[in-house]
Amino acid sequence: MAIELFELHGLNGRRYSLYSWRARMALAHKGLTFESRPVKITDKAAIAFSGQTRVPILRDGATVVSDSWKIAEHLERVYPERPSLFGGAGGHALARFVNAWADRPLVAAVVPCLMLDNVAALEADDAAYLRAVIEKASGKTLEALAEDRAASLKGFAKLLDPVRATLRAQDFLSGAGPGYADYIVFSVLQWARVASATPVLPADDALWSWFERVLDAHDGVGRAEPARRLRV
Amino acid sequence: MAIELFELHGLNGRRYSLYSWRARMALAHKGLTFESRPVKITDKAAIAFSGQTRVPILRDGATVVSDSWKIAEHLERVYPERPSLFGGAGGHALARFVNAWADRPLVAAVVPCLMLDNVAALEADDAAYLRAVIEKASGKTLEALAEDRAASLKGFAKLLDPVRATLRAQDFLSGAGPGYADYIVFSVLQWARVASATPVLPADDALWSWFERVLDAHDGVGRAEPARRLRV
Numbered sequence: 001m002a003i004e005l006f007e008l009h010g011l012n013g014r015r016y017s018l019y020s021w022r023a024r025m026a027l028a029h030k031g032l033t034f035e036s037r038p039v040k041i042t043d044k045a046a047i048a049f050s051g052q053t054r055v056p057i058l059r060d061g062a063t064v065v066s067d068s069w070k071i072a073e074h075l076e077r078v079y080p081e082r083p084s085l086f087g088g089a090g091g092h093a094l095a096r097f098v099n100a101w102a103d104r105p106l107v108a109a110v111v112p113c114l115m116l117d118n119v120a121a122l123e124a125d126d127a128a129y130l131r132a133v134i135e136k137a138s139g140k141t142l143e144a145l146a147e148d149r150a151a152s153l154k155g156f157a158k159l160l161d162p163v164r165a166t167l168r169a170q171d172f173l174s175g176a177g178p179g180y181a182d183y184i185v186f187s188v189l190q191w192a193r194v195a196s197a198t199p200v201l202p203a204d205d206a207l208w209s210w211f212e213r214v215l216d217a218h219d220g221v222g223r224a225e226p227a228r229r230l231r232v
Numbered sequence: 233m234a235i236e237l238f239e240l241h242g243l244n245g246r247r248y249s250l251y252s253w254r255a256r257m258a259l260a261h262k263g264l265t266f267e268s269r270p271v272k273i274t275d276k277a278a279i280a281f282s283g284q285t286r287v288p289i290l291r292d293g294a295t296v297v298s299d300s301w302k303i304a305e306h307l308e309r310v311y312p313e314r315p316s317l318f319g320g321a322g323g324h325a326l327a328r329f330v331n332a333w334a335d336r337p338l339v340a341a342v343v344p345c346l347m348l349d350n351v352a353a354l355e356a357d358d359a360a361y362l363r364a365v366i367e368k369a370s371g372k373t374l375e376a377l378a379e380d381r382a383a384s385l386k387g388f389a390k391l392l393d394p395v396r397a398t399l400r401a402q403d404f405l406s407g408a409g410p411g412y413a414d415y416i417v418f419s420v421l422q423w424a425r426v427a428s429a430t431p432v433l434p435a436d437d438a439l440w441s442w443f444e445r446v447l448d449a450h451d452g453v454g455r456a457e458p459a460r461r462l463r464v
Contacts, residue, residue: 090316090323093398093407094330100397101333158337165332166325175325 002035003027006047006057009038010121015225016195018107018187022068023056025183028218030075030082034058041126069099072180085180098173098181106188109156110200112138112145117196121228149198157201160185167210178217186214186222193227234267235259238279238289241270242353247457248427250339250419254300255288257415260450262307262314266290273358301331304412317412330405330413339420341388342432344370344377349428353460381430389433392417399442410449418446418454425459 005027007020015021015036027034039046039055050057052066058074065074076085076092086092115134119127119142135141145152163185166173173181189211192200201207215223237259239252247253247268259266271278271287282289284298290306291297297306308317308324318324347366351359351374367373377384395417398405405413421443424432433439447455 084322087322087325088320089407090319090411090413091321091326093319093402093405093411094323094326094413096401097330097394097398097405097413098326100394104393104397161336162329162332165336166329169328170325173325173329175321179322179325181322181326181329 001061003032004037004059005034006037006039006050006055006059008041008055010118010126010195011123013038014121014194014228016118016121016191017056018191019068020056021187021190021222022180022183023058023071024221025178025186025214025218026068026072026075026085026180028221029085029178029180029183030079031218032075032079032082040123042129069096087174087179091174091179091181095179095181095184098184102184102188106156106159106185109152109159110188110192112152113149113156113198113200114192114196116142116146117198117228118191121195153200157205160201160207163210164206167206171213172210178214182210182214186211190215190222190225194225195228197228233293235264236269236291237266238269238271238282238287238291240273240287242350242358242427243355245270246353246426246460248350248353248423249288250423251300252288253419253422253454254412254415255290255303256453257418257446257450258300258304258307258317258412260453261317261410261412261415262311263450264307264311264314272355274361301328319406319411323406323411323413327411327413327416330416334416334420338388338391338417341384341391342420342424344384345381345388345430345432346424346428348374348378349430349460350423353427385432389437392433392439395442396438399438403445404442410446414442414446418443422447422454422457426457427460429460 005020005023007015007023008017010016015024044053047053047055047057050064050066054066056068056071058065058071060074060078063074065071072085086095111134119131122130131142138145163173170176172178173185189200237252237255239247239255240249242248247256276285279285279287279289282296282298286298288300288303289296289298290303292306292310295306297303304317318327343366351363354362363374370377395405402408404410405417421432
């Protein structure tokens with residue numbers, strides 16, 4: 001039975017979820033084909049089988065795995081003969097740190113900049129649901145968050161300094177080739193690329209050349225997803 | 233010929249330099265003994281042989297290595313049969329990211345909190361030199377920086393959130409046992425422990441139990457250095 005990935009989709013079938021991109025890139029890295037099962041945020045019935053309320057969810061034979069980090073660990077454990085996502089035990093352990101760092105503070109810094117564009121790319125019920133969640137958590141309307149965009153993006157760019165410093169010494173965070181740590185950080189910029197017409201980094205940012213390399217990896221699976229903005 | 237480590241020392245022979253601690257812990261991890269060569273910041277003649285102006289410097293036979301990161305890479309490359317600092321290629325690559333993240337923003341956040349205490353633990357010429365360097369870089373007196381301590385420490389504690397998140401899932405950043413990524417973050421808290429009487433994290437911070445584990449590692453080489461404050 002084919003591997004299935006239950007993942008969010010927006011208008012025109014856009015795959016905007018950064019967590020879904022982590023799973024997609026991990027599957028591509030392992031050379032595993034899968035069937036995408038588009039799910040709306042509000043369609044909890046579609047994923048009731050999993051006992052979970054959030055996507056992405058991977059169904060691999062009899063195994064159901066929820067959470068992008070656990071999906072990566074599942075793929076590494078079950079398909080050890082395929083290219084490694086972590087590059088050994090040390091890389092596995094530190095990828096967990098990169099995952100934690102990316103989710104907070106990195107994703108937190110970019111949510112205010114992207115969410116207004118993001119909900120505009122969703123069907124009405126998903127847009128209303130996501131708007132309510134973010135506005136409740138932040139105590140601000142998405143429009144007010146978007147007004148802070150310039151300051152938020154400055155903070156976002158600064159948070160990425162250690163990534164830039166690392167990439168001055170090696171082609172990928174994971175070393176000579178891309179690995180799961182790259183997909184973690186990539187997923188944030190891929191979310192921006194798919195969901196928003198506003199660039200989240202300056203055009204001359206050194207990170208773009210790395211981002212392009214990851215977009216091209218694994219037969220360009222990242223680049224195959226249409227960009228909403230013109231930059232890449 | 234014994235391995236030599238040229239490293240900063242303060243009053244009473246205190247080893248306060250965080251970069252020196254990274255090298256010390258890396259040597260201990262490899263089970264390598266070494267002779268410590270104390271150097272003052274202002275004594276450039278003592279390290280003129282190296283062609284460098286900054287410590288730590290490792291002299292290992294005919295090889296001279298400057299910079300804590302390069303020292304770690306040297307030890308991993310030259311002593312591959314001893315316990316690995318990185319846990320494989322993936323861990324090596326991501327330790328570079330941890331190194332960049334620790335130096336900026338992490339060390340940058342704690343410098344204002346520690347520097348006044350730190351210069352008080354140095355001989356007069358080193359204290360004057362270090363004071364001038366930091367005051368020129370920050371545009372503030374050390375006393376003014378110390379006044380911002382509460383806010384700086386709040387930022388410092390928050391920056392460590394991804395470390396706390398990682399350590400909820402594993403005993404060390406590097407996995408089941410300590411590795412170079414642990415020593416990088418450890419070095420910052422060890423600097424605080426040796427140089428300052430003011431705790432840099434709340435007493436109930438979850439990181440202390442990890443810090444204690446690293447202090448105890450390798451026959452307690454970290455703990456053997458006297459603490460200036462009472463916390464540990």
